[in-house]
Structures are given as C-alpha cells and as structure tokens.
Amino acid sequence: MPSKSSYLKRQASIWLLYAIGFLPAIWGFYLGATDQMGTDPVKSFEHYLGFWAIRFLILALAITPLREVFGLNLIKYRRALGVLTFWYVLFHFLVYLTLDQALRLPEIIADITKRPFIIFGMIALVLLIPLALTSFNWAIRKLRKNWKRLHRLVYVITILGLVHMVMGTKVLSVEQIIYTAALVLLLGYRVFSWSRKRMAT
C-alpha cells in the first residue's frame, strides 16, 4: 500500500501540472491586454488558445500508447490533461464570443448554424461538457462501466476538433500539419489496437 507521503507527492505533481497548464492562458491574456500580441491581438489570442487546446489533447491521447508501447506510465496525469483541454476550448470559445464577435448575436448565431467549421467546433465543445462534468472521482465511481463508454466521446471530439482546425484555415502551417499528423497517428493507434483485440477474441 502506498504511504501517505507518496500519495501527497503524487497529488502535488498533478496540481503542479494544472498550475503550469493554465500559465499559457494567463500569459497570452497578459500579452494581448498590454498590446504585445501583434497587429491583430484578438485573432492571435483566439488561435493561441485553440492551439493550446490541441496540444493538451495530443498529450492526453498520448498517455495510453506511451504506456502500452513504451511502458511509460503517466496515467495519473491524464485527467488533468483532459480537463485542461476542456478549459482551453472553453476559453477559445469565450474569446470568440466576446473579444472577437463583441457579442453580436445575429452574426454569432449565423456562424454557429451555418458555417460547417464553426459547427464542428461547437459540437466538440458541447460534447466536452459531459466529460468535464464527470471528471471527478465521485462520477467515475458512480458511472462505473458507463464512465469509460462516455469518455470514448473524446475520439469523436478529436475528429471534430481536427476538422475545425483544418477547415478554419486558408493554408495549413507547418505546425498545423504536425498536429494533424500527431492526432491522426494517435487515433490510428486506437483503431489498430481495437482491431487486433477483436481478432484475438
């Protein structure tokens, strides 16, 4: 049985991850508010938050393959990475609503109902909400097997988020191509391991 001090150490490292995880948002907000984010600070901050959401998503999805392929067990950090993904997607959306669209409702409603890339992003955010709400120990215990089923939504969210990013840009940057490749690889790994399991049974 793990000792109390090792439990505390483990908790501390998770809280540290949260603290570090929110630093980019705070730093980006500070830069934008003090006019240090270039000519179009609003769009820059909006994209910056979206990119951080993608980065945390990649890290969260990398935990399982890291363990299964490389024997590196970082499972204790997975929840924090998932929750950080949710917060960054939410920040990204809030910046779009306020700083970018200045709460112009008719245009926002038109965007959300008519424009495929925004629709995909919106669905991804909506699907993230139940995952964030069930990220507590209590919910995990309560939902049992269903928790795992519910949280498989992350694969749908990943595809939606990826399509949102790719469709939202005129021409993909090198960074976007790398993220796309990483996410396709991480999703492909699941498809590969499921099909292998299925063949085994």
Added chain:
Amino acid sequence: MPSYRPPRIPSSEITPKKFWLNRRQIIGAGAAGLVATGAQAAPLESVKSGYTLDDKPTPFKDVTNFNNFYEFGVQKTDPAKNSGDFNPRPWTIEIDGLVQTPKTVDFDELLASETIEERVYRMRCVEAWSMVIPWNGFPLSALLSKVEPLGSAKYVAFETVVRPEEMPGQRGFFQPLDWPYVEGLRLDEAMHPLTLMAVGVYGETLPNQNGAPIRLVVPWKYGFKGIKSVVKITLTEKQPPSTWNLRAPSEYGFYANVNPEVDHPRWSQASERIIGGSGGFFGGANRKDTLMFNGYADEVASLYDGMDLKKNF
C-alpha cells in the same frame, strides 16, 4: 460627382506623429538589412488628393508587419521577416495584349513621369479584418493610357514576379499557391479613378513586404485583388484567371467586391475587426459593420448595375 470629397483633417493627423518621426527607425527594425538595398524607404514627392478619409489610419508598423504575401511565407509576420533578400531594382513592367503600343516600362522612368498622389483608403481583407492606409501612387488608368487599349480589350490581367531565389515562399517543399500570383479586373474597373497603382505608403517607397516596387490597390474589393510586385499587365478579351479563385472557386470570386450581404462560406462578411493601433484587447472599438463596396458605393456601384452580386461574388 460626389466622389471627390475634400480632405477634412489636416495631414498632421493623417500620420500619427510618433510613427512619422520614427518611420526610418521602424523600417530598420522591422526589416533589418533591407535598408542596404538602397531601394527601401526613399521619401516620395506626393501631392494631396481628394481621396481621403476621416477614419484613423493604421499605424505604419502594423501596415508593414501584418501582410498576406505568400511569396514570403503564409504567416502574417513572414513577409516583413523574409523579404530581406528581395531586390526591387531594376524593375520593368511589361504591358501587352490588346493594346496599340505594347511597352516595357522602366519603373524609375514611370515614377519620374507620373504625379504621385497620397490617398487614404480603407483596406478590407476577405478574412474580415480591415485597416486604413495612406498610399502613394497614381491611377492605373494613367499607365494604361500609355499603351492605348484596343476596342476589343475587355479585361486587364496582372502578374507578380517569380523569383524563388529571393522569395522563400516560392521555393522548397511547402508551396501554398501556384506561381506566379495572377489577378484581373474588368477594363472599366481598371480605368476607374479609384483604382490605384501604389508605389509607396506613408510617404515613402513601398517596403518589400507591401509589394515593392509597385502594386495594385482596388479599395472597394477584398485585399487579395491588390496584386503585389507587378511585372506584367496584359489586356485581354476574356476574363483572366485569378490565383485565389483558381485555388477555391467557391470561396473567392473574380469580382471579390466587398459586400456585407454575401458571406464567405466559412465566415460572415457582415462586420470586420479593425486591426492595428488598437492598444490590445481593451484599446477601443475593434469591430464595426462592413460597408457595401467598402464604403465606396457612391463611386463604384454603377459599374455593377443589373448584375447579380450574389452570383458574381
């Protein structure tokens, strides 16, 4: 004609003094090394024109550090960073096609022969952001009159220079567009007095990242129509191809007139973010309604009488 509105603000207000005084320094900092070419930042003799605006001009540093010029990279900050090797001199523009006297015009001779006007224009990008830019240039019609277009000429085609050795975006593995960048206008649009060949910005010769030494500015159309670093102009009978239309015909039309009622398939064109000089997130109003023909409807709407602007977007 109501199009010639007298200037309502003194020139000292058109150019914020701190940027005016610092302009060489800013160019030096923003595009280190460029000054060595000698073609950079030479002051231009300009006359004031009636084409001006009450809107607050976008600071020089934003006009010259936030550019879509894929020949130098796809990020907005790339052109300022990556255009240091570009040498816009000597420069010639070949004008041919359906004209009486085809010509190859030397840029320096052209500069000496034309009266350079300062015009403050709104610039509306198809990506739904906008700037206000004090250009220096002369009407395209003055250039076209030198070659005497034939009666059969209906369109004007433009071409940007191809120099992979000087333009990093044109070489290497990742090429976002087919080169050369091409654009076109209907002849009546090209002859319109608002249509400008810009050779400078903020009273100095164009920095490389803004399309040195000479570029097109069509203020009632989306910015991508304003083809940069022009080397060839051809008068044609048929509608010429245009780069973004070739790449995504459903998103970018040949006309590309600013129109708040015709949305881009991926975003609304009803309003625009005013960028540059905003002082960060909370520096002031940063979104406004987009105006029909970018506010130039009185001058240009008649060009499109009876035309379905939703179809011909």
